[in-house]
Amino acid sequence: MPREPVVETCEGKVCGQTTEQCHAFLGIRYAKAERFEAPGPVEPWTGIADALKFGPNAPQANPDPAAPGYGIILEKLPPPPARPPAPIESENCQYLNVWTSNLAPEQLKPVMVWLHPGFFMLGTGASGNGATLAARGDVVVVSLNHRLNLFGYCHLDDLDSGFRHSGNVGQLDIVAALEWVQRNIASFGGDPSRVMVFGASGGGMKTAWLMASPVGSHLLHRAGAQSGPCLRLMERDAASAISEQLLNELGLKAGEANALRTMPVDRLMQAYHAVRLRNRPRRFTHLTSFAPVLDPDLLPHHPFDPAAAPRTRDIPMLLGWNREDMAFFPGDDMGMFDLSEDDLLSRLKALAGDRASALACAYRAEDPAASPSRIFLRAYSDWSIGGAVLEQAERKAAFGDTPAYVYRFDHPSPAFGGKLGAVHSSETAYVFGQGGPFLDPEASGVGEMMRDTWVQFATSGDPNLPGGELSHWKPFGAEREIMLLRETPRPLANPIPDASTWATP
Secondary structure: OOOOOEEEOOOOEEEOEEOOOOEEEEEEEOOEOOOOOOOEOOOOOOOEEEOEOOOOEOOOOOOOOOOOOOOOHHHOOOOOOOOOOOOOEOOOOOEEEEEEOOOOOOOOEEEEEEEOOOOOOOOOHHHOOOHHHHHOOOOEEEEEOOOOHHHHHOOOOOOOOOOOOHHHHHHHHHHHHHHHHHHHHHHHOEEEEEEEEEEEOHHHHHHHHHHHOOOOHHHOOEEEEEOOOOOOOEOHHHHHHHHHHHHHHOOOOHHHHHHHHOOOHHHHHHHHHHHHHHOOOOOOOOOOOOOOEOEOOOEOOOOEOOOEOHHHHHOOEEEEEEOEHHHHOOOOOHHHHOOOHHHHHHHHHHHHHHHHHHHHHHHHHHOOOOOHHHHHHHHHHHHHHHHHHHHHHHHHHOOOOOOEEEEEEOOOEOHHHHOOEOEOOHHHHHHHOOOOOOOOOOOHHHHHHHHHHHHHHHHHOOOOOOOOOOOOOOOOOOOOEEEEEOOOOEEEEOOOOOOOOOOOO
């Protein structure tokens, strides 16, 4: 029997599957690589390769079952009734997925490439299931896996010259995937001249790296960062010190880094997690270990510090944060969801010193019915994430060449008894329309608005929807105006109380 749908790529033919929503091609190999080496091309194949299931995730699990978790709220929520099987993990994780409504080359559609969250240590491209977006018929969606943690971001270059670019090979995997898009996406109905790269949390940071990089900036035409502000990445000295800690954890000296090439994955991952836990960040944007590093060839400047890197100027941005982002990261501090007024002031003093009372009043003025916990979560989220989003937007807007459109997502999640608010990553469920623990099933209009807005930006570089609720979204500028994304969107100027005297990390 004939197999369909079949698409011929530059590397060989692939066979996907057709659902009621769209055509899906899952687990297409886009590159291959040796440990710590830059990716290279896959060997062309004859015949038809199946593209029917997601490829393996990058290694990320801690082999020690007694080790502490990541301190995220997902670890506190009840498990789903039918727990999915543990994902397959492999160093050979360079696989991508494509969703498209049709394969007609005469009407090429903009392309949305999703970079998954998880900072630079964990995650999967399967988190960006593009079936609902692609079913609209006006966009092609791509997601991908790439190397993470020590396999993708272990900077050994300054310890051993045989490890050139090892601190950025996870990013080079993403570059290879975007090069695959340039070669092949037209065969799936996508327009290679209209590629939006976007991601949440760490995915937004990865997007900023691409914008600032000589090897990445020409491969994207719009950029999106959802609760993933990125002003700085890692300095070389700090990255080398972390790599030395890894070697010490494994009983190796600086001159013995070559032993890492053949060491079992589990042994490496156990050492990696030990080093990670000893170097926990002070703040959301503080990257302390195994993250992209400055490199004269790949990342000569921090993306947005002290100013926007020159290559970012030609790429319009859509960026923002969620009102209660930091509810996602309670750690062992679940008490933050049940604060008294005294608790609130005590916690705000850590953020604003003697301005704590004034800060509480400023947040309560926006929402007089907010509980002490809700006020703290909003302030904590602005201090940790929102302020950095506005800094990134200011530095992008300073060029004046292409706009930055800034939002705050305000729709609350029903999870955890409604205590979380608009928690970190909850907007992703609405953009993709794929459910999840943070989705409000009664808010279908919010999801439609989010999908319309993101696709409009991918199409034109401008999120304004003619004739719709979001038809007057101004680029970020001197008025510091952003758009509040909620059931009834509205603009807001100066969305964060004066942070000039907030405590520094």
